[in-house]
Amino acid sequence: MGTPTNAASRLAEALAIVLGTPEIPLRLQAWDGSESGPAGAPLIVFRSRRALRRILWSPGQLGLSRAYVSGEIDAPGDVFASFAALSSAGKFAEPGPFRRPTVREVGTLLGTAIRLGALGPNPSPPPEEAKVVRSGRRHSKKRDAAAISHHYDVGNDFYALVLGPSMVYSCAVWNDEDTALEAAQEAKLDLVCRKLGLEQGMRVLDVGCGWGSFAIHAARHYGADVVGVTLSTEQAALAGKRVADAGLTDRVDIRVQDYRDIEVGPFDAISSIGMSEHVGREQMPHYVSRLHSLLRPGGRLLNHAISWNAGPTDPDPDSFIPRYVFPDGEMLSLGDTLSALEAGGFEVLDVEALRRHYALTLRAWVQNLEERWTEVVATVGAGRARVWRLYMAASALGFESGLTGVNQVLVQRAGGAEPPLRRTGWI
Template structure:
């Protein structure tokens, strides 16, 4: 529809005027205006003038909506805040914006108020922009990486227990069959990694970006491997060491609060990197994979597990993810990773995409957050809980629609004679 530039618009009318098609959900605002069918399954209510300012002041619509929603200025009915996935599907499929003319923009601003173009302070859960983060150090420096990890992972171990479940595993699971539980799928993921690495008793494993130590414990408990995990999160390292001791694995397993670049040991038989590469930065792949090559013994294996794009262009994770979830994160395609692994002198043996397993994993985490919503809110506050619900639902949708993928790349270190110790056929 076009805007009558002689008319003063309500908030709901202004919103509707920007759409190409009829609104598939209900929208109401604090000025008493409304649009969309009354019996729509999902209802968005703009509660405050601050919410309107969030929507009008940001040039990025996803970030604008996220700010208003996280702050509680934009309320959602019809879907649980812990798992707003169905509402996001409706938004993605049903709302198509059009570009208004210059005169229409003037009418919109005049109707809604010029003062709303002034950006309010963002919710406290939002990290500074990438430009402002320059003050925290060079991107992917030791200090800035530590701060980025702290922003996301040092929230509350109890919160993560409620959302992730008993495995305390915050990476893509592997569902061995349709009816597998999240715990079964996480155990299956760790075991697939172990089998790809051909772990055997007495070997040494380095797990970088080890989280709460799930892979370290699995390797020690199930394969008799001496496993060292490192993480930049102090909260993760503390929890992991306590769990290792509780399971009686401290003779084989250890988790350190340490940047992987400070690992002094070398000649590892295997290295697992599960969910770390997203934080490295594409321009740092050569030094990253070069470091892993140097840490491996000849014939040693590397398993790199990470989120990827469906193309090989290096891209940021988007403004919402960058500000609220993974500051400084960067994604690219699996081809770029394979090339970097090979350029580092490692021989790629196997490469696979398990993206649909991540959609299932995120659905399970969202269900956990919704089930334990009140306790999660009590632990971290409503704003942070809403960030997590929005982030997991949006990521699930992105994996389902092939906007992002999850790849395993298995490689081995070649010795001076060209041998890798790899069998003629895969054994996993």
């Protein structure tokens, strides 16, 4: 073990300042082999002085994230325990602005860097960091297409390793914690079909269709005719192949298209599963209006979206998620989503909260990632693999703590048949 003046002890003092806490519930190991912190606590390894330099230049979530993605910081044990300890000490899992050190604390951090030989120029961000965050008008069609490409055009082989055979990239619905991921995703797809009241020959629009899993399920099991749209060319290519392999090309049409450009309505039902988080607060009224216009009278829309549960906040462009995972993504509260849908002329039929279900889904994806780590790294590189490990593990903790939720909101356009008196048709 090290002495009170070793590198690990200095790192612990610096990290406590950055996180805004007198002590951190972690054990730190420095590049010189020294260790500091409670015995048995989750271990964080600083593999180089460069990690400390990143934190000095970007004190908070962004600096820590850059060091982790670069492999300069590692969590070699239970990743959930390590990230939970970081989150309990600061705002590591939250999307809002990180705490800024005071002038005096900055002086202390600089002194620590000098003593540890970590002072130097700001290292370049890892190549996995998004280049589109501040390029062009926010939520313009061009910028949205670039943001979607950053996240979804990572490679279909990569997503197959993480998501499994279902290729469903949204919250599954679990009967219990022992349910298999594939069964839980099948249950979610079928639940959406039942909520939409799908029947033979109905025309369905799937906004943000991903790799076509919902479209295929709706066509195969309910006889629906589905138009699926996505901005990801790689998703569309594989979705089209999966549709052909399923023998459903006469029922499913996959397109690379912005929802704002769809002009082939009206539809009997619309599914939007994990897509409206990309729309943005300012564009939400237009999103609702556009989908309302594409529905026939009496048609139903199911909006499945992640929500921010901890009060109003503006997305911090310098936090991990917008820089590495979802550029320009915005989580609305459930209340804001309901208000937008009602203001747009929809009647709310049902709201189902699936927060715990998404935590289970994310843990299953992390398990897939870690069990296939060598294949994942060979497919997309170590940096990208670490981005997804951090994103999915931290997101699971966010759902478990209640910071974030996910909700299926079922609404109906006025006119046409009345909705059922009870929810027995889809429970």
